[in-house]
Each structure stands twice: as C-alpha cells, then as structure tokens.
Amino acid sequence: EVLLVESGGGLVKPGGSLRLSCAASGFTFSSYSMKWVRQAPGKGLEWVSSTSPSSSYIYYADSVKGRFTISRDNAQNSLYLQMNSLRAEDTAVYYCARIDHGGNSDFWGQGTLVSVSS
Amino acid sequence: DIQMTQSPSSLSASVGDRVTITCRASQGISNYLAWFQQKSGKAPKSLIYAASTLQSGVPSKFSGSGSGTDFTLTINNLQPEDFATYYCQQYNSYPFTFGGGTKVEIK
Numbered sequence: 001e002v003l004l005v006e007s008g009g010g011l012v013k014p015g016g017s018l019r020l021s022c023a024a025s026g027f028t029f030s031s032y033s034m035k036w037v038r039q040a041p042g043k044g045l046e047w048v049s050s051t052s053p054s055s056s057y058i059y060y061a062d063s064v065k066g067r068f069t070i071s072r073d074n075a076q077n078s079l080y081l082q083m084n085s086l087r088a089e090d091t092a093v094y095y096c097a098r099i100d101h102g103g104n105s106d107f108w109g110q111g112t113l114v115s116v117s118s
Numbered sequence: 119d120i121q122m123t124q125s126p127s128s129l130s131a132s133v134g135d136r137v138t139i140t141c142r143a144s145q146g147i148s149n150y151l152a153w154f155q156q157k158s159g160k161a162p163k164s165l166i167y168a169a170s171t172l173q174s175g176v177p178s179k180f181s182g183s184g185s186g187t188d189f190t191l192t193i194n195n196l197q198p199e200d201f202a203t204y205y206c207q208q209y210n211s212y213p214f215t216f217g218g219g220t221k222v223e224i225k
C-alpha cells in the first residue's frame with residue numbers, strides 16, 4: 001500500500017523557517033518524481049514544487065522561488081521542503097504527492113498545517 | 119503560465135442527478151489533464167488522468183473527456199458520498215496549474 005505521511009508543520013513567525021518532511025512507503029521511492037501542493041484556508045489547490053527521481057530536475061512556483069527548497073533522500077524514502085523567509089500568505093496545509101510515470105499525481109499524503117503569524 | 123478555468127464554481131444537485139463540470143485551458147495541453155475530488159478536511163483524491171482514464175478503484179460513474187483546451191468531468195447517478203469539491207489540473211508543462219474548483223452541494 002502506498003503511504004505518504006507529512007510532518008513538520010506548525011506555527012512560525014513571519015520571516016521564520018520551517019522544514020517539512022514526507023515519509024514514503026509501499027513503493028520504490030527512488031523511481032518516482034514527487035511534488036508539494038498547498039492549500040490556504042478556504043482556498044483552492046496550489047502547486048508549490050516538484051523534483052525528479054534523482055533530483056536532476058527541480059521546479060518551483062514563482063510564489064516560493066528563492067525562499068523554498070525541495071529535496072529528497074532516496075535512501076531514507078523521504079521528501080523535504082525547506083521553507084525560509086515565511087510570509088503570512090504561506091499559511092496553508094501542505095501536501096506531498098507522488099507523480100506517476102505519466103505525470104499524474106496518483107497518491108497524496110494527509111497534509112501538514114503551516115501557520116505563519118506573529 | 120497556463121491558466122485553468124473551471125465552471126461552474128459551485129452547483130447544487132440532487133441524489134441521482136448527472137452533473138457535468140468543465141475545465142478550459144488557456145492554451146493547448148493535449149490530454150495532460152487530471153481531475154481530483156476533495157472532501158472537506160481531507161486530501162485530494164485522484165479520479166481521472168490523461169483526460170479520460172479512470173484511476174484504479176474509482177467507480178465508472180465518473181468519466182472524463184476532452185483534449186486540447188476543453189475538458190469535462192461527468193458524474194452519473196450522484197450519491198451522497200460524491201458531494202465534494204472537484205479540481206482539474208494540467209500537467210502538460212510547469213508550472214502545473216489547478217482550476218479554481220467546483221463545489222458540488224446537495225440541493
């Protein structure tokens with residue numbers, strides 16, 4: 001069974017940093033691209049960042065470019081999102097998702113809430 | 119960036135109804151279009167990918183069609199468990215973009 005479990009969310013002050021983790025199991029993690037998607041309270045879904053299986057290709061939304069860094073540890077079956085210079089508008093539930101070989105996001109984690117407030 | 123426009127933003131329907139949701143891309147995306155269902159407080163769930171291919175385990179009451187710029191999601195015989203918000207997403211090119219969502223409510 002494919003399982004993705006996010007952790008690391010919490011309350012942080014504007015300008016602060018947070019590192020999210022996504023623990024993967026039930027599939028060969030090193031063979032799949034992965035992505036982060038977020039959802040602000042009461043709003044729609046927003047793609048944040050994606051990484052290819054070996055991290056050769058990495059992409060970011062303009063809204064987080066230069067502040068967020070996606071990374072992965074294939075030996076640990078884990079995906080990360082380092083978030084720096086956090087702003088109030090970064091407040092959201094952050095989901096990690098697997099990208100299948102056709103490009104679709106077929107499995108999602110349950111999400112972790114990040115709140116940026118003073 | 120490719121803009122995805124979903125309509126309607128919300129609709130009210132009765133149990134047993136057939137509903138159709140549309141998604142329009144600002145430029146051609148071939149068939150790189152996915153549909154997701156999200157229930158309140160839950161993670162999105164993949165329903166359809168490649169515009170018309172049903173994700174494993176998803177009932178055949180859900181169907182998708184379209185190619186290029188215009189796509190539809192159809193739900194037949196609406197049941198209480200189908201009341202949720204539905205999103206389209208293009209994965210033709212980065213940045214991947216989602217539609218604004220369609221909330222399906224009980225009439």
